[in-house]
Amino acid sequence: MLESKALNWPTILFLTLSPIVALAGSIWWIASGSFHFLTLLLAVAMAFSTGLGITAGYHRYFAHRSFETIWPVRLLLLLFGGACFEGSAWEWCLDHRRHHRHIDEENDPYNIKKGFWHAHLLWLFTRPAMDSGQRHAPDLWRDPLVRFQHRLYLPLSLAVSFILPMAIAALWGDPWGGLFIAGALRLVVNQHFTFAINSVCHCLGRQTYSDAHSARDNWFTALLTYGEGYHNFHHEFPGDYRNGIRFYHWDPTKWMIRCLAGLKLAGNLNRVQTEVILLKKLALQEKKLAEKLAGQPRHVADFADRLLQSTKHQIHRAAEKLKELRAQYYTMTKQDHELAREKFREAKRQLRQALSEFQQTVALWESMARRLSKLMEVAGSASGGWTLPAEGRA
Ligand SMILES: [Zn+2]
Ligand SMILES: [Zn+2]
Incomplete structure (x- = not known):
């Protein structure tokens, strides 16, 4: 009231x-x-x-x-x-x-x-x-x-x-x-x-x-x-x-x-870098997946973790490369354009390529995380629980 x-x-x-x-x-x-x-x-x-x-x-x-x-x-x-x-x-x-x-x-x-x-x-x-x-x-x-x-x-x-x-x-x-x-x-x-x-x-x-x-x-x-x-x-x-x-x-x-x-x-349009946004999104997906994995048998959790970690490693490498290239690119934008025009174009191309590689690795991780999440939902609803392919077991 x-x-x-x-x-x-x-x-x-x-x-x-x-x-x-x-x-x-x-x-x-x-x-x-x-x-x-x-x-x-x-x-x-x-x-x-x-x-x-x-x-x-x-x-x-x-x-x-x-x-x-x-x-x-x-x-x-x-x-x-x-x-x-x-x-x-x-x-x-x-x-x-x-x-x-x-x-x-x-x-x-x-x-x-x-x-x-x-x-x-x-x-x-x-x-x-x-x-x-x-x-x-x-x-x-x-x-x-x-x-x-x-x-x-x-x-x-x-x-x-x-x-x-x-x-x-x-x-x-x-x-x-x-x-x-x-x-x-x-x-x-x-x-x-x-x-x-x-x-x-x-x-x-x-x-x-x-x-x-x-x-x-x-x-x-x-x-x-x-x-x-x-x-x-x-x-x-x-x-x-x-x-x-x-x-x-x-x-x-x-x-x-x-x-x-x-x-x-x-x-001066303020724009958060793509990698910062995607890493934030990834962190939340990882947290949700970890919550789901917590209820699974140990060998299942280990299998999922190993599967995702290698891609995650690639993501961080791609993010580092992107950060480095971006820093170089911004330094070049402050230099004399007449002298640096060719280098500037090349840096821009590399930056675009690095961003695309980064986005691809994130997409790969997301796709694996989605599949694992679905698998766990199916396993959770089936009374028999999970069985892994032989090579996937710890
Ligand atoms: Zn607001
Ligand atoms: Zn609000």
């Missing part, structure tokens, strides 16, 4: 009334014959621009500093992120940094252990108002744009969230559609999609890199949250500008940051 004195009534009223207004407005819009296709397109464009304001702006730039960008881009990210009505960037980042520091603990503002709905929404109902900015997150408070957005949060957010889509939709004679569809409905849908990162991504999906916390990788949520669904990866490597690391992972936020970098509007 929530204590009445702790309730944040403006937030409660906003979060409960906005879906009602959005639904009633949408019904009226269709029933009155005001439907206009361009208004729908505007709603989608507004959903992406405000959603990316949160994911690329509030989250990956302001909270995690995973890239650098120029002030006009920062201003746009603040204006459009604010239009999601999730608080000012400064307030949002304080909560989010606390979430990373204290994940699944009492001090985690959206602690999933307090329940799905607490993590999704209810934590906001008792969220206290933030006090003076200077004492918290000084790196953020030093940014005049962050202070500007925090102080004028309400008028700026109202203007971008509602007045802007009304004004645009008025161009084709549908200002009320702009208000209800591209404004209110878009806002409610976007809010619940982004809230799902704190709720769904902490209880549904795969723990690919760590099982030490509740964060999970969930491709379906990534589809709705502009790429933020790969949340287990994000909690392990929060400084990486990507959440979906494979080229086919749906992560429009990553693509937007890359586009900004391509246009020279952003730079």
